[in-house]
Amino acid sequence: MNVVPDTSAVVDGRVSERVEDGTYEAVTVVVPEAVVGELESQANDGLESGWDGLEELKRLAAFHDDGTIDLRYVGERPSGDARSHAAEGDVDALIRDVADTQDATLLSSDVVQAEVARAKGIDVEFVEPVARGVVDELPIAEYFTDETMSLHLKTGTKPRAKRGSLGEMHYVVIEETETSEERMTELANAIVDLARQSADGFIELSDDGMDIVQYRNYRIAVARPPFADGVEITAVRPIAKTTLDDYEFADDLRERFLEQQRGVLISGSPGAGKSTFAQAVAEFLNESDYAVKTMEKPRDLQVGPEITQYGALGGAMENTADSLLLVRPDYTIYDEVRKTRDFEVFADMRMAGVGMVGVVHASRAIDALQRLVGRVELGMIPQIVDTVVYIDAGEVHTVYDVTTEVKVPAGLTAEDLARPVIQVSSFETGRPEFEIYTFNRQVVTVPLGDEDGEQTESGVGRIAKQEIEREIRSVAHGHVDVALRGDDEAVVYVEEGDIGTVIGKGGGRINDIENRLGIEIDVRTHGENPSEGRASSRSTGGPRGDGRTAQVGDDRGSVVQPEITSRHVVLDVDGGVGETVEVRANGEYLFTATVGRGGEVQVSRGSAIAEELEDAIDRTQTITVVPAR
Known part of the structure; x- marks a missing residue:
């Protein structure tokens, strides 16, 4: 008598069970290579079914060695495509082909496999599948108290949980004994099996090394090697239901x-x-x-x-x-x-x-x-x-x-500077608190005032000061200082030799800058600056003709390595798409920008900003990016 067990029968140990009780006496057990390949794939994925099946094959080999049965391996080993489509029946088809060509009885615990084989005229012995890992309740439910929001278990660590009320959560140790690998594997398998078997649960996601389970009001993430460095279970449960x-x-x-x-x-x-x-x-x-x-x-x-x-x-x-x-x-x-x-x-x-x-x-x-x-x-x-x-x-x-x-954005006065402005207002008071708009080709988010509604330099004034400074530094060679004199006036202090360059022929250059920014600008020398002698709030970011050096701000930000292409200077910000950031050289402000979709800030070469940035790069200054405040 020839018997061909499919994967389900091997995993459940049905062949050795029948050999031991005498049902299969002096039979020839023909194991398809497709079964071996599927078990090996399951074991490599860390599935308990794969290891159970391999243990059954070892028992059959022992029976063959002592002469109780004859054991043979035949057929084609499934390809990677066949294994990946096992749920669609590709591997089962290979197993049925072996049973057909060997004129053998197919032993199966898979009802679909059995019915297809019968339809094709193959002799079938169907046995009920073994109920594997059946549990009635969630095995980790005992860890949850009324104030427990989440549970955190990992091999070789002490169980922890987040407990408390909303806003007052504490990450605490709930057991002093470290959880063993055997215990973690047992819990992980029981959770996944329960989700499959219970009408109260389902598996949201299942991939190599990660299962996401929803069981009642618990969301449970089960991670295993090689995706994680150990078996880990993270379970989250809402602790409040509100109206x-x-x-x-x-x-x-x-x-x-x-x-x-x-x-x-x-x-x-x-x-x-x-x-x-x-x-x-x-x-x-x-x-x-x-x-x-x-x-x-x-x-x-x-x-x-x-x-x-x-x-x-x-x-x-x-x-x-x-x-x-x-x-x-x-x-x-x-x-x-x-x-x-x-x-x-x-x-x-x-x-x-x-x-x-x-x-x-x-x-x-x-x-x-x-x-x-x-x-x-x-x-x-x-x-x-x-x-x-x-x-x-x-x-x-x-x-x-x-x-x-x-x-016209708040803080500016020139009527020709009107533009679409997004106003963000307090729902409670109706008072605008932020404005978002395009300012000098950059998207800026401007806070409009402090808690008393008064204008602050951290809002419109700070943005205006930065833009004035950037425009003047694009043409000046020496140190630049800017002082605001109200919403629409500013004084710019430059080196004496830069006065003519900044003003331009017939005042044309400074007029262009004033028109772009909507602010009247008075250009003076540093000698006329009443604050001269104190450390200035801005500098050129490196050694200049006046011998000054850059002041490094307290917030150094993230250091970036600019890439200069034929058309752009590119700063890889590494995330933060859509965020407004400040670019600095040696801690000194250069310009404000919005991070693009690729996580990059791109500056067109030939522009004043790019020339300033390339100058800082040439001076080997440290380029940093910090969130705009």
Whole structure:
């Protein structure tokens, strides 16, 4: 009698079981090479099934050595493509071919494999699969208390957890005994098996070395080597469920959401309570007769059954967005908006007329809005996002209104400097707090004042001072100082030999600069500077004709290595797309720029900025990039 076991029968140990109980006496066990290849692939992926199957093959080899059975390996070894398409039946087909050509009985615990084999006229013995790793409850649930937000387990370390209330979380050791590799493997396998078997769970993502499991209200990440340096389990569970009434500005926010479909960004740092607020908004909208859907990866918002939660269709949120436009929701909750493509999908759905509520990581309310800069057209931002809600320690800390207006930016006076300006205003007071606009070819975000509403140099004055200094230093050879004299006047102090160069023939050059910036500029020598003798706030960044050296600021920023191409000077900022940054040489300000989509700042060669930057490079000065303040 010839028997061909498939992978499921070998993994479950069904062949050796029948040899031991005498059912298979003096049989020939023909193992397809396809089974060996699949088991080897599973073992290499760290799957317990692969190792169990290899142990069964070793038992069969022992039976062959003592003469109990005859053991042979035949057939073709599956290719990489066949193994990658095992779920589509490629490996099973190879196994059936062996059973057919060997005129053998196929032993299987796979009901689909058995039925296909019978349909093809192959003799089949079907045995019930072994229930592997069956557990009734989540094995790590015992670690969670009412105040536990997340659990952190890793091989060879003490179990830790984040416990406390929102905004008052502490990362604490919860057991003094380090977790062994055997225990971690046992827990990891039990969690994944439970998600597969239980109607309360599912596997959100499964890849080499990483499984993302959603079980009830737990989101669990299981990492294994080689992706991680040890088996690691991170489980997160929401510790609070709120309604919109639990937050400040609840009445005003309700009215705002009900007026019309909105574009809202909910921002805050990790663990601040952004998703908790988002689900409160979702529940309120649903109860207010709006059709609400969510876009999540992974799906972990705790919302009612009326709100359908969508993942990434085909691994891409743009596919999910295309489907949702056919479903026609009134509002969509997008958790989380992080990468450039996420912002583009958010903007596309918003422009299609869908109310959008996005969850964004940001350390300040204005930072959430700045993450759109460079990712969408500047003038489209108020149409995409009209409200920013900043959450801190589980509370609504700040709410901004976002509008656009064609006006002269605050701090400038020349009427011909009018341009589209994005105004970011306090939802509570209605007072503008920031303006975003293009200033001298750069996108700038300008704070309009301090808490008392008074103009500060950190806002418009600082930007204006920087731009004046940059313009003058592009033509002056020596040291430059700038002092503002109100909103539309400034005094520039230069070396005596630079006076003529800065003013230009007939005052033409200084007039051009004044017209571009909308500020009247008085050019004087350093000898006329009343603050001469004190360390100046700006310098040229290196040795000049006057013998001065650069002052290195306290904030040195990230050092970058500029690359000079035929057309550009390129600074690789390494991330921060859309952020506004200052470029400095030896700690001294050169210019302000917005990081482009490639994580780079590009300056066109031949421009005044590029010449200044190349001059600093030639002097081997240290070029640094710091976030604009």
